[in-house]
Amino acid sequence: MQHDDVIWDIIGNKQFCSFKVKTKSQNFCRNEFNITGLCNRSSCPLSNSQYATIREEKGQCFLYMKVIERAAFPARMWEKVKLSKNYEKALEQIDQNLIYWPRFIRHKCKQRFTKITQYLIRMRKLVLKRQRKLVPLSRKVESREKRKEEKALIAAQLDNAIEKELLERLKQGTYGDIYNFPVHAFDKALEQQDHESESESEEEEAEEEVEQREFVAEDEVEESDLSDFEDMNKLKTSSDEEEQESSEGEEQQEESSDEEEAGASTSKSAARGRKRRAFVEIEYEREVEPVSKSRDF
Amino acid sequence: MDFNEVPVTSERKSKKKKNKKAGNKRVSEAENGESAGVEKKSEEKIMENGESSAAFPPTFSVSEIKNKQRRHMMFMKLKQEKRKQKLQLRKKKKKERAALGDKAPPKEVPKTIENQRVFDETTVDPEDEEIAFDEGTDEFSAYFNRLTNPQVLITTSDRPRGKTVRFCEQLASVIPNAHVYYRRGLALKKIIPQCVARNFTYLMVVNEDRLVPNGLVLCHLPDGPTAHFKVSSVRLRKEIKRRGKDPTEHSPEVILNNFSTRLGHTIARLFAALFPQDPNFVGRQVATFHNQRDFIFFRFHRYIFKNEKKVGIQELGPRFTLKLRSLQKGTFDSKYGEYEWVLKRHEMDACRRKFQL
Numbered sequence: 001m002q003h004d005d006v007i008w009d010i011i012g013n014k015q016f017c018s019f020k021v022k023t024k025s026q027n028f029c030r031n032e033f034n035i036t037g038l039c040n041r042s043s044c045p046l047s048n049s050q051y052a053t054i055r056e057e058k059g060q061c062f063l064y065m066k067v068i069e070r071a072a073f074p075a076r077m078w079e080k081v082k083l084s085k086n087y088e089k090a091l092e093q094i095d096q097n098l099i100y101w102p103r104f105i106r107h108k109c110k111q112r113f114t115k116i117t118q119y120l121i122r123m124r125k126l127v128l129k130r131q132r133k134l135v136p137l138s139r140k141v142e143s144r145e146k147r148k149e150e151k152a153l154i155a156a157q158l159d160n161a162i163e164k165e166l167l168e169r170l171k172q173g174t175y176g177d178i179y180n181f182p183v184h185a186f187d188k189a190l191e192q193q194d195h196e197s198e199s200e201s202e203e204e205e206a207e208e209e210v211e212q213r214e215f216v217a218e219d220e221v222e223e224s225d226l227s228d229f230e231d232m233n234k235l236k237t238s239s240d241e242e243e244q245e246s247s248e249g250e251e252q253q254e255e256s257s258d259e260e261e262a263g264a265s266t267s268k269s270a271a272r273g274r275k276r277r278a279f280v281e282i283e284y285e286r287e288v289e290p291v292s293k294s295r296d297f
Numbered sequence: 298m299d300f301n302e303v304p305v306t307s308e309r310k311s312k313k314k315k316n317k318k319a320g321n322k323r324v325s326e327a328e329n330g331e332s333a334g335v336e337k338k339s340e341e342k343i344m345e346n347g348e349s350s351a352a353f354p355p356t357f358s359v360s361e362i363k364n365k366q367r368r369h370m371m372f373m374k375l376k377q378e379k380r381k382q383k384l385q386l387r388k389k390k391k392k393e394r395a396a397l398g399d400k401a402p403p404k405e406v407p408k409t410i411e412n413q414r415v416f417d418e419t420t421v422d423p424e425d426e427e428i429a430f431d432e433g434t435d436e437f438s439a440y441f442n443r444l445t446n447p448q449v450l451i452t453t454s455d456r457p458r459g460k461t462v463r464f465c466e467q468l469a470s471v472i473p474n475a476h477v478y479y480r481r482g483l484a485l486k487k488i489i490p491q492c493v494a495r496n497f498t499y500l501m502v503v504n505e506d507r508l509v510p511n512g513l514v515l516c517h518l519p520d521g522p523t524a525h526f527k528v529s530s531v532r533l534r535k536e537i538k539r540r541g542k543d544p545t546e547h548s549p550e551v552i553l554n555n556f557s558t559r560l561g562h563t564i565a566r567l568f569a570a571l572f573p574q575d576p577n578f579v580g581r582q583v584a585t586f587h588n589q590r591d592f593i594f595f596r597f598h599r600y601i602f603k604n605e606k607k608v609g610i611q612e613l614g615p616r617f618t619l620k621l622r623s624l625q626k627g628t629f630d631s632k633y634g635e636y637e638w639v640l641k642r643h644e645m646d647a648c649r650r651k652f653q654l
Binding site for chain 1: 409410411455482552554578579583585591592596600602605606607608618620
């Protein structure tokens with residue numbers, strides 16, 4: 001005889017049930033035939049001799065039924081009915097099979113079946129969407145690459161390379177007439193003029209004394225170039241850039257100890273640069289290589 | 298072995314240790330009397346003990362001492378001797394150099410990895426006609442013939458967080474005509490035709506892992522090559538020390554350094570086509586892609602010419618390094634795409650002096 005109440009009395013309340021999972025607010029039942037998943041008197045498959053569930057296997061839904069007549073034959077206890085893939089037809093099937101069964105089980109079976117079909121639909125949709133591929137990283141390889149990167153950074157000497165490239169571009173004249181100080185070109189032009197005027201003067205010595213070669217003193221050169229520099233200042237359209245220039249001037253002084261005065265304007269620095277060019281041009285650049293940056297995160 | 302150079306000092310010590318060594322030998326004999334290898338060694342030691350009053354025979358090596366402490370000490374001494382000798386050699390050379398003055402032979406160039414780089418057969422010769430022809434007709438020819446203006450769409454992988462979002466924003470400020478769009482779970486293959494329809498020339502997808510950008514897919518749009526990079530060392534603007542103010546809207550100039558092989562050239566053109574053809578020199582901004590040992594360093598600077606021989610640069614903008622992982626011929630298609638080049642770690646990392654870009 002099946003004594004449902006006795007069984008429930010034991011496993012439900014007083015003693016141990018291996019399928020029961022207790023949480024603070026609720027008790028769950030881990031039995032695979034449980035229809036709601038909670039540990040209740042009406043949902044416990046062990047303590048109800050007439051019971052039905054819906055279970056899903058590889059996308060196919062089945063209705064499992066247990067009746068008291070088969071309680072003595074555990075191997076044949078659960079009757080398995082395959083449900084149709086059509087939702088409405090399956091619901092009808094459930095109704096047909098569970099006719100005259102208690103309302104609770106019928107209702108819960110249909111609810112469970114609905115939920116299962118919904119999640120099956122969702123699974124099929126997800127497969128069609130993009131799937132994320134996880135690529136494993138090898139620690140050794142990563143650390144090796146990191147080290148190589150650091151070494152490459154040191155070998156690259158980026159600031160120097162960029163500056164060199166920019167100066168080359170300036171020499172080649174890609175900037176056109178924006179920067180007026182190419183004294184190099186000025187010198188070259190002077191030289192050319194010298195050659196020309198020498199050859200000319202040999203021929204036309206007597207005639208042209210008005211065209212005298214003037215060896216211009218450095219101061220004069222500075223002034224003219226200073227004015228050019230001021231012109232360049234005027235080239236800056238937005239006030240931001242002017243501010244930037246002054247701040248830049250300040251900041252570049254940090255970089256190159258050639259200009260040691262603090263807070264000097266760029267024209268002054270240009271002047272100093274010009275004067276110093278007569279003597280020795282030493283460029284110190286304090287490069288703080290951000291190697292440490294790659295280490296601290 | 299270099300042991301012929303070991304001077305007298307070690308011998309003195311060896312005399313002190315002779316007894317110990319004898320003891321050692323006895324112990325070793327006792328322990329491993331059976332194995333032939335050790336027997337040989339012990340024989341050697343017997344011989345050594347007989348002769349070691351003067352010097353070690355050349356077959357002796359520090360690794361044969363069984364006792365770890367003593368082995369270590371002998372090794373340290375060996376190192377010191379070597380260092381001393383090296384120093385003496387250098388001093389001698391320096392003196393000779395100073396003595397010779399002008400007639401001294403030129404200094405030897407130290408070997409660097411760049412010097413020793415294995416010659417790559419795909420290195421581009423600047424005058425190669427075939428390459429010039431190829432570059433005239435490849436997918437970037439439209440850009441280089443000034444037919445199109447670059448329009449860049451920047452997006453991320455799903456659900457970007459923190460740093461990635463800011464990185465994308467800063468990238469968009471650096472590259473003119475760039476727009477950032479939130480991904481919203483769309484498939485790339487569906488985005489691409491939409492982008493083409495709206496006249497975008499580039500699609501940049503920043504991939505994120507654990508809050509940090511770690512990958513970049515750069516896709517040239519009308520059928521162009523797709524490059525997949527690994528991104529590392531991303532520094533956002535506020536993490537850069539001594540930086541200038543934010544970049545303005547002027548188009549920056551582009552510097553591409555050290556791209557020497559065919560593959561490097563393709564990648565360089567890929568980068569070049571990101572920026573508009575006519576830079577605003579007024580803006581004085583320059584974006585640099587510098588290739589060193591297959592790592593591409595990106596920097597964004599503002600420059601100012603102090604005089605015609607000096608220029609000062611100030612870093613703005615984000616900085617990051619890229620490493621090319623794969624180059625694909627068409628647009629992004631990971632399954633059926635035709636890969637022009639894929640990083641194969643085992644083959645390519647085997648030689649330290651061989652680089653691909």
